[in-house]
Amino acid sequence: MQAQLTPRQRDILGKLVEEYVATGQPVGSKHLVERSQLRVSSSTVRYELAELEELGFLTHPHTSAGRIPTERGYRLYVDELLERLEPRPARFQLDLSTLRSEVESALQATTDALADLTSLLALVSAPPLETTTVRHVEALLLQPGVVVVVVITSTGDVSKRVVTFDRPVDPGLVNWAAEYLNERVTGLGLGTHLLRRRFEDPGLSAGELEFLGLLQPAFTELLRAEQRLYVGGAASLLEDVRAEELGVYRRVLEVLEKRAALLELVDAALDAKDPFVRVGGELEHPNLQDVALVAACYGLSNRALGAVGLLGPVRMDYDKAIRTVRSAAQELSRFVEAVYAEN
Numbered sequence: 001m002q003a004q005l006t007p008r009q010r011d012i013l014g015k016l017v018e019e020y021v022a023t024g025q026p027v028g029s030k031h032l033v034e035r036s037q038l039r040v041s042s043s044t045v046r047y048e049l050a051e052l053e054e055l056g057f058l059t060h061p062h063t064s065a066g067r068i069p070t071e072r073g074y075r076l077y078v079d080e081l082l083e084r085l086e087p088r089p090a091r092f093q094l095d096l097s098t099l100r101s102e103v104e105s106a107l108q109a110t111t112d113a114l115a116d117l118t119s120l121l122a123l124v125s126a127p128p129l130e131t132t133t134v135r136h137v138e139a140l141l142l143q144p145g146v147v148v149v150v151v152i153t154s155t156g157d158v159s160k161r162v163v164t165f166d167r168p169v170d171p172g173l174v175n176w177a178a179e180y181l182n183e184r185v186t187g188l189g190l191g192t193h194l195l196r197r198r199f200e201d202p203g204l205s206a207g208e209l210e211f212l213g214l215l216q217p218a219f220t221e222l223l224r225a226e227q228r229l230y231v232g233g234a235a236s237l238l239e240d241v242r243a244e245e246l247g248v249y250r251r252v253l254e255v256l257e258k259r260a261a262l263l264e265l266v267d268a269a270l271d272a273k274d275p276f277v278r279v280g281g282e283l284e285h286p287n288l289q290d291v292a293l294v295a296a297c298y299g300l301s302n303r304a305l306g307a308v309g310l311l312g313p314v315r316m317d318y319d320k321a322i323r324t325v326r327s328a329a330q331e332l333s334r335f336v337e338a339v340y341a342e343n
């Protein structure tokens with residue numbers, strides 16, 4: 001696609017996209033020369049704009065109006081931004097170090113910061129629970145026949161299960177189970193065979209195995225929990241929206257009610273090493289044909305754990321969005337590396 005354009009055409013297209021993003025108004029040749037300090041005449045720019053429109057990168061809403069980018073024009077502009085990325089992203093404007101090992105708090109803080117910095121809808125997906133380890137287990141006798149087991153993971157997730165028996169439970173058995181589980185499963189990954197084998201230890205008595213089997217769902221239910229998606233900026237989404245964008249944002253809010261669809265979109269970035277940008281129809285969702293998604297993955301050096309994303313109108317500041325998600329992803333990667341190293 002880029003081979004079809006001359007360097008001057010690419011330069012003019014880029015400046016027109018930036019001017020349209022800034023003003024929301026169709027851009028004419030004279031205005032573009034004055035605002036962008038192009039070293040060519042208005043007539044030359046007018047000719048190039050006509051060529052770009054012929055190639056499908058621009059369109060104009062009215063006969064006498066200036067031009068606006070098409071989805072194809074935005075795509076080319078974004079591709080060139082991605083090619084010019086700095087080797088390392090800038091530091092994100094949020095220090096997560098004070099949150100220690102509370103991953104949930106770090107994800108929410110990052111989401112809120114992204115929304116505040118960009119005025120776009122911020123999306124951050126949480127790490128899969130099977131990648132976390134058991135930090136602590138509590139088993140308590142609430143009543144003679146009622147036992148509660150609480151599992152706390154390395155990322156701060158908590159699972160609580162209440163087990164009711166038809167007969168009084170030996171308090172010594174409950175204390176033994178708490179000690180056994182803390183000694184034998186602390187530090188093990190939730191999704192590992194090793195953890196499951198701890199509930200089937202042949203060295204245990206039949207009564208101990210039966211009791212552990214009743215507590216085991218507290219661990220397995222954590223894994224069955226739906227992966228979480230943190231959303232920021234939804235409350236203020238319609239405050240400063242242009243009239244022509246109201247319909248777009250209302251459709252986005254409808255999609256918000258279906259978190260699984262958004263989670264799938266954001267986590268598409270997990271297979272990409274660089275920031276991931278999808279414009280309009282590339283999102284392949286009927287309610288998101290007029291929006292764009294910018295995302296980047298975060299995680300450990302050898303594994304992506306989640307993604308950071310910004311969702312907004314196709315007419316968005318892509319340069320700022322790309323730089324912001326890169327910085328946020330780097331900060332989250334730094335944070336989770338420390339958390340997983342501790343656990």
